[in-house]
Amino acid sequence: MKSGWKIILxxxxxxxxxxxxxMGVGMxxxxxxxxxxxxxxxxxHVEMYYQYFLEVWSLLQAELM
Amino acid sequence: MEVNIINKQKFLAELGRLLTFxxxxxxxxxxxxxxxxxDDAAEEQMLLQxxxxxxxxxxxxxxxxxxxxxxxxVHTQSREEAPxxxxxxxxxxxxxxxxxxxxxxxxxxxxxxxVEDAQPVDEDQFSLFDEISSPAKVxxxxxxxxxxxxxxxxxxxxxxxxxxxxxSVSEFADxxxxxxxxxxxxxxxxxxxxxxxGEPEPEEExxxxxxxxxxxxxxxxxxxxxxxxxxxxxxxxxxxLIDVREEDYSPLEEAPAATVRKARVFPLILYIxxxxxxxxxxVLLLLIPTxxxxxxxxxxxxxxxxxxxxxxAGFSIFAxxxxxxxxxxxxxxxxxxxxxLFIWFIGGAIAGLIRGVIRLGGKWCYKEVAVR
Numbered sequence: 001m002k003s004g005w006k007i008i009l010x011x012x013x014x015x016x017x018x019x020x021x022x023m024g025v026g027m028x029x030x031x032x033x034x035x036x037x038x039x040x041x042x043x044x045h046v047e048m049y050y051q052y053f054l055e056v057w058s059l060l061q062a063e064l065m
Numbered sequence: 066m067e068v069n070i071i072n073k074q075k076f077l078a079e080l081g082r083l084l085t086f087x088x089x090x091x092x093x094x095x096x097x098x099x100x101x102x103x104d105d106a107a108e109e110q111m112l113l114q115x116x117x118x119x120x121x122x123x124x125x126x127x128x129x130x131x132x133x134x135x136x137x138x139v140h141t142q143s144r145e146e147a148p149x150x151x152x153x154x155x156x157x158x159x160x161x162x163x164x165x166x167x168x169x170x171x172x173x174x175x176x177x178x179x180v181e182d183a184q185p186v187d188e189d190q191f192s193l194f195d196e197i198s199s200p201a202k203v204x205x206x207x208x209x210x211x212x213x214x215x216x217x218x219x220x221x222x223x224x225x226x227x228x229x230x231x232x233s234v235s236e237f238a239d240x241x242x243x244x245x246x247x248x249x250x251x252x253x254x255x256x257x258x259x260x261x262x263g264e265p266e267p268e269e270e271x272x273x274x275x276x277x278x279x280x281x282x283x284x285x286x287x288x289x290x291x292x293x294x295x296x297x298x299x300x301x302x303x304x305x306l307i308d309v310r311e312e313d314y315s316p317l318e319e320a321p322a323a324t325v326r327k328a329r330v331f332p333l334i335l336y337i338x339x340x341x342x343x344x345x346x347x348v349l350l351l352l353i354p355t356x357x358x359x360x361x362x363x364x365x366x367x368x369x370x371x372x373x374x375x376x377x378a379g380f381s382i383f384a385x386x387x388x389x390x391x392x393x394x395x396x397x398x399x400x401x402x403x404x405x406l407f408i409w410f411i412g413g414a415i416a417g418l419i420r421g422v423i424r425l426g427g428k429w430c431y432k433e434v435a436v437r
Contacts, residue, residue, distance in 0.1 A: 008402065009402075012402045015395070015398030016398050016399075022388070022390045026386070026390075027388060030382075031382070036389060040375055042379065
């Protein structure tokens with residue numbers, strides 16, 4: 001277990017560093033977050049699911065309160 | 066006089082080092098008999114010249130020593146009990162008889178101090194041997210007053226047949242010389258000389274011939290060499306007189322007693338009653354972070370996979386693609402961390418809690434009982 005923790009933490013740290021480098025490079029080369037969000041929403045309907053979960057949460061709060 | 070004392074001590078020390086093949090009681094007995102001979106000798110140098118060398122005496126004792134039968138006899142005696150040689154097939158052990166023959170031969174040559182009013186001694190009686198049951202006399206020789214009795218007896222005991230005794234002594238000395246020619250000393254042990262190398266070694270005082278295969282002194286006895294398995298290594302010079310073959314004397318009572326675990330019923334029942342709900346509560350408490358870890362792991366891993374697949378599906382700008390790839394890698398890394406956290410909760414925390422409760426119950430509710 002101890003060696004497992006070491007390996008996992010090392011892999012996670014390296015992956016986060018690599019991801020941060022990639023994001024940094026993208027932002028330095030002119031990435032636009034609104035454009036990225038629009039592209040992802042067109043593909044996965046993120047805004048629709050987000051609104052759906054907000055409605056469910058408000059219904060639960062109204063029932064439980 | 067000081068030189069004589071040193072010579073005696075050296076002789077006994079060397080002899081004690083060479084007699085490690087004997088059992089400790091026998092070795093102490095033999096050393097005590099030799100020490101007695103030195104005490105009784107009129108001139109120590111004469112006795113040293115008569116004995117020639119410790120190696121010669123060691124070979125003499127080795128040829129008359131029956132290690133297998135001595136082992137059986139020694140093991141029948143307790144460790145605290147003084148060695149009893151009287152029941153050795155109705156006689157004394159052969160090595161004691163050999164030393165006694167040597168002593169009588171020395172007395173025949175007038176080495177011991179003569180006494181006018183010596184009394185005749187029965188042949189079966191060894192007054193010398195009666196005093197050597199205590200091994201402590203090896204390092205602390207008896208006072209001269211006590212030693213005077215055997216010195217009085219020995220010249221008288223052998224003075225009846227001096228010529229025949231000298232003949233037997235000379236024949237025996239020749240046999241020992243022939244036997245010594247085949248062996249030499251290496252690291253305090255007798256090692257066989259290579260007969261195919263040419264001339265045999267003249268004496269052990271010459272340069273010792275070392276051999277890769279040490280010679281076991283049991284082979285010198287009349288029994289086969291398979292009587293014993295291993296010989297202990299030769300002791301150092303300063304501990305030659307306290308060398309003990311401990312492995313041969315380990316009594317049965319020193320062996321670790323077999324024990325069996327026996328449950329204490331009432332504490333065990335109480336422990337089960339209390340430990341099961343507490344353990345279940347602990348497991349339930351640990352299941353909460355476990356399930357949270359699982360849910361987070363699933364969420365992050367699935368999100369990372371979706372972002373990664375979307376990066377190659379809908380993005381055409383390199384900058385946006387790099388940001389999406391970086392985000393996917395970070396999400397997958399966090400998902401991997403939560404996955405490992407879930408595995409650690411299941412296999413480490415919860416299983417460790419159950420194992421600890423069981424181990425604690427075994428420690429509190431069981432006891433070790435010796436098996437009869």
